[in-house]
Amino acid sequence: ELKVEQNPLFLSMQEGKNYTIYCNYSTTSDRLYWYRQDPGKSLESLFVLLSNGAVKQEGRLMASLDTKARLSTLHITAAVHDLSATYFCAGGGNNDMRFGAGTRLTVKP
Amino acid sequence: KAGVTQTPRYLIKTRGQQVTLSCSPISGHRSVSWYQQTPGQGLQFLFEYFSETQRNKGNFPGRFSGRQFSNSRSEMNVSTLELGDSALYLCASSREGAAEKLFFGSGTQLSVL
Numbered sequence: 376e377l378k379v380e381q382n383p384l385f386l387s388m389q390e391g392k393n394y395t396i397y398c399n400y401s402t403t404s405d406r407l408y409w410y411r412q413d414p415g416k417s418l419e420s421l422f423v424l425l426s427n428g429a430v431k432q433e434g435r436l437m438a439s440l441d442t443k444a445r446l447s448t449l450h451i452t453a454a455v456h457d458l459s460a461t462y463f464c465a466g467g468g469n470n471d472m473r474f475g476a477g478t479r480l481t482v483k484p
Numbered sequence: 485k486a487g488v489t490q491t492p493r494y495l496i497k498t499r500g501q502q503v504t505l506s507c508s509p510i511s512g513h514r515s516v517s518w519y520q521q522t523p524g525q526g527l528q529f530l531f532e533y534f535s536e537t538q539r540n541k542g543n544f545p546g547r548f549s550g551r552q553f554s555n556s557r558s559e560m561n562v563s564t565l566e567l568g569d570s571a572l573y574l575c576a577s578s579r580e581g582a583a584e585k586l587f588f589g590s591g592t593q594l595s596v597l
Contacts, residue, residue: 376543408585417574420585463527470515471540472586474527 377402377467381475388454388482396478398447398464407440407447408465408472418463421449454482486510488577488589496595502563505592509556509577516558517586518550521572530573533558534580562594570596 424440533552
């Protein structure tokens with residue numbers, strides 16, 4: 376069974392700083408997903424990474440996938456308060472998605 | 485385009501009762517999956533349906549069951565509720581395909597007293 380581990384679980388950042396969230400997974404996964412969840416809200420899909428070396432960027436967030444290392448990263452550039460949320464990575468397929476524990480990100484002024 | 489709709493939004497039940505939750509996927513989406521979210525266990529996969537067939541099931545007891553109708557709407561049922569079943573139950577839909585992402589509903593917050 377695919378297991379997904381994220382770190383850190385909690386992250387407090389200053390606005391304007393950069394940081395990276397790491398996501399390791401235990402067995403081969405064809406794809407890797409990143410989601411965002413705001414408090415009391417549902418999950419919003421951010422990225423779907425399908426192949427080794429895939430890199431996707433949207434705004435201040437950039438996700439990458441290294442299938443050989445079984446590692447995905449979510450890089451945050453020049454953080455702003457609006458990025459405060461919990462970020463989840465997940466692997467597997469649409470019919471059997473396994474989530475990491477989530478990284479609770481707080482961006483402080 | 486309407487999103488994934490889950491009803492009810494909140495539910496309070498007592499131990500031993502049963503509950504049925506409903507999920508209407510985005511129009512055209514044939515895959516519906518269910519997840520349980522708790523502070524302790526995080527997000528856990530329950531099961532997934534595609535064209536009325538359960539394709540996969542997570543590691544949950546048989547008290548958790550589901551079904552999908554011909555219009556892709558799905559229901560999940562939990563029988564003989566336990567206190568530990570208190571959770572946010574999320575439904576997600578997607579089209580079939582490797583690159584497809586999941587679209588989540590707002591969830592049903594179930595409290596078992």
